[in-house]
Amino acid sequence: MMDARHDHPKLVLPPPTYPAVLFVMAWVLDQHLIPPFIDSVSSAPLLGAILVILGLGAAGWAVLRFMRAGTHVEPHKPTLAMVMDGPFRFSRNPIYASFFALFAGVGMIMKLEWTIVFLPILWLCLRLWVIAPEEAFLSSRFGSEYEHYRQKVRRWL
Known part of the structure; x- marks a missing residue:
């Protein structure tokens, strides 16, 4: 049995914090710095809606799998x-992949081009401060089972 203090990855912030903070920053920048240029792209809201639906579907499916396995979604x-x-x-990382779809999708619906600019920053934040600690934890917690899974399944898609 693992010590209760070490039974989960040690993360700086909860994963949803990163897209939430970056989204607010995108909105503030859009409102106060640079006027929207996506207005000329009439299909942006439709494409955004598709991304939101895909993101919610992927995240929901992943959460259901966590529940079925009897483990926690919250890191x-x-x-x-x-x-x-x-x-x-x-x-x-289907939940984190869904963060990208939701982030970009809502940004497109709201015509916030800064969300597109912030996608690489979101990727970097998740990669360094969420995924790296989670992968290190899972490797120490599950050993060869996780390493085999890691070799077999891609990080993103």
């Missing part, structure tokens, strides 16, 4: 099992 709670089915067959 600050104990990790009780590895989830390798459902969307986790295609991506080790």
Whole structure:
């Protein structure tokens, strides 16, 4: 049995904090710095809606797989099992991939071009401060089972 203090990855901030903060920054910049240029792209809201639907679907499917496995979605709670089915067959991080779809999709619906500019920053934040600690934790927690899964399944898509 793992020590309760070490049964989950140690993250600086909860993962949804990064897209939320960057989205607010995008909105503020859009409102006060640079006027929208996406207005000329009439299909942006439709494409954004499709991305939002895909993002919500992927995240929902992943959460259901966590629930079915009897483990926690929240990274600050104990990790009780590895989830390798459902969307986790295609991506080790389907929830974080859905963050990108939702971030870009809502940005397109609201015509906030700064969300597109901030996508690489979101990727970097998640990669350094969420995924790296989670992968290190999962490797120490599940050993060769996680390493085999990591070799077999891509990080993103």
